[in-house]
Amino acid sequence: MTDAPRLDRQVCFALYSASRAATAVYRPLLDELGLTYPQYLVMLVLWENEPRGVRELGDELGLDSGTLSPLLKRLEALSFVERRRSGEDERRVAVHLTDAGQALSGKASRIPQRLADAAGLSPRELEQLRETLGKLTAALHGAH
Template sequence: MTDAPRLHSPRLNRQLCFAMYSASRAATAAYRPMLEELGLTYPQYLVMLVLWEEQPRSVGELGEELGLDSGTLSPLLKRLESLGFVERRRSAADERRVEVFLTDAGTALSTGAAGIPQRLAEAAGLSGAELDRLRESLNRLTAALQSSR
């Protein structure tokens, strides 16, 4: 047996999956104090981002856009409703469909959240162009991996 390192053994620091996992954890940690100012968790912030873009959205649409199943999304929505930021209502056109609406407080919260992307960019120490390229690369990677399943 030799003490030389194996040439073909995988190395943690060379794994794309670990780099993405580490970056995701670091980004979530960077968001935490900013979102605490708004009274939101990171998953709640993601739901609010979708609703600030367009509302109402059905629970199914939210789940699809965020990649969350109803078992994960329902407690998020329940908490956001208890905080007074959203309201869930059955659709008048289809009783099976539950639509999610922003309340006035939820709409107002978007003003406080407006500066978060810039604050994160500053924390990351990357230019806007660098962040755009990174996001585009990650979106392409996600799409490619999802289509390969």
């Protein structure tokens, strides 16, 4: 069975393993902030530019409303975000950072460097990896 697929040659397994390893490095860092990894991703988007519509957040993160709504509810319970209905369109809900949510960004600012240090890759290698993964993701989204 020389043509049988091998686990160690599967890109999907390498991605899966790398994702689990990265999440394991993130976990204690995010525990210090009181965030889960998906909540951290929401906060990253909001720190870049807020307010954001709920639909806009879902589109950017690739999350449906059934997944995003509980995340936002929990972030709101933690007093990091507020959801507000638009005065122009009651159906539209915008997510705003609270002062506590803004302040959390300073505490989170060291997280990317800590992951880079744990990865043992140069800044250029990490950037190349991110670019390659971005290309792979775009291609795979276009393939179905």
